[in-house]
Amino acid sequence: MKFLFDRDTWQELYDSLSKNKLRSILTMVGVWWGILLLIGLLGSARGIENSFNRLFGDFATNSVFIWGQSTGKPFKGFQEGRRVRLTLTDVKKIEENVEGIEFVVPRNQNRSLVVRKLLSGTFNVSGDYPLLDKVEKKKLIHGRFINQNDINENKKTVVISEDIYKQLFEKDEDAIEEYIRINNINFQVIGIFEVNPFGGPSTDIHIPFTTFQQIYNQGEKIGWMMITGKPEFDIKQIELDTKLLLKNMHRIHPKDKRAFGSFNLGKEFAKMTGFLTGMQFLTWFVGIATLIAGVFAIGNILLITVKERTKEIGVRRALGATPFEIKRQIVIEAVFLTLLAGFLGIISGGWILIAMDKFLGQGDDAIFVNASVSISIVLIAIVILVILGTLIGLIPANKATSVKPIEALREE
């Protein structure tokens, strides 16, 4: 390894590369392009993944929504077409009996006329527990979300979305502690949240669950529920278990597919992440294939180079260069070119990612969020480059020394 620290080794390298600039540059283009592509593609794949994650991020992705519909099969004396309504008892039973449940959030929803001063509109109003904030994180701009105190005391407090605020309030008006009328009852605004463009079924107005029960006379009934599974449990299984339990309690045929409607967010999310995984695989495939092609290009050009330099190599050997010294020089050239091209590729790939972040990665609806490549991937790429560079350098190196010096010199 001593030769690596020998100035002469590098002087020789510098001489032979710098005096053949065009050849050296052409040689490097392949690997440079390969690395650039790998970094660029991996970075954008990561960027898209991040942007998906950001969209989903406020939402417990391991979750399923379930609501009652009407039965599709007659069972135990009941005719088909019976209306099924979920109740708070169901919620409790599910929490107690289904394996892997993290939260069960009951919700009620209604469309109501909302009035403030002279402005009014009809919006979705839902009765919610503070727990909702855990499964569907609300980005509050002002104030707070519903708390347990609101629930316990059936308070007439309301959390509204930014859109509602814009429709019911003047620009720059302070809405907190102001009153709005829902169904002719005054509610005090305690919070304003930002609408998530991808946040599942949209609700504009949240009031305490218990208040909702009282105003709309709901009793035990609930509109629908949101079930979140613990991360290690399969949400599809939880959905099946829950539905079976519900059918049992509501005396519905076990094979009735119509009685309960559901939307499994986990399943949809899995599809999305599957797509992302596929994209990443493709990226690696394309990147590495390009890289290999690039390294082969280096080998190829070095091979031509060696042919061009047959005479020079012959002269060097006549002057006393051992075959090993010749080989070493050519392999060093190959590795050096590969590495240099690789570094340039990494740097320019980085620039592309920076540009991508600057032009496509800003704002809320950005396509790429934090498009980036981890250092470990870069290091792995460098190691692969060194190995491939050495291997590919050996081909022309062996070619160079397989020609006898006499034959090399004879070539005029």
Next chain:
Amino acid sequence: MLKINNLHKSYAIGDSSLHVLKGINLDIEDGEMVAIMGSSGSGKSTLLNIIGMLDEADSGDYILDGLPIKNLTEKKAAVYRNKFLGFIFQSFNLINYKNALENVALPLYYQGFKRKERQEKAMFYLEKVGLTDWAHHLPKELSGGQNQRVAIARALAANPKLLLADEPTGALDTTISYEIMEFLQQLNDEGKTLLIVTHEEDIANMCKRIVRLRDGVIMEDTFV
């Protein structure tokens, strides 16, 4: 210095083989200046290549400075070449992207000299061939005579026991040829052993001894 006994060499050409050297016997003492003459195809270049360890004989002995040269590995051959021999070629064979000084220093690099020492030694030999002012010029910036002198300096740099010149004046005009030969004579006067392959009578006559080859055998061996 050099002892050759019953040396044979043939090349395979297709199915038949061409017998190039048919039993060469040659003794060269220290400080001699020998011209090997012969028309093309007489085997003179083959003989030179074998002496230069660039090629190997089929049979016969070749002893250089007491060392039998036989069945050499490429590595060993390289080391011997570097230690014992200096080559001067017809077409100079300088490395075109290295300047005169670097070209001269190259054999020293393979001998493992430190950079500084190499530069000094190379400069010394360039001075000897009168090209100090041209040290940092590339071969293409020099005339043919100058290039051949750089090549001679390079051959001298490793301080070899034997200088081998293959048609050293073949690419030069008469005046320059004589200049080069005078310089080689001067080297011989300083004690260097030289072996020069040529087909020019006047060049051969500038040497101390002429060995004439024809059809792979020595026809005549005369001292001038």
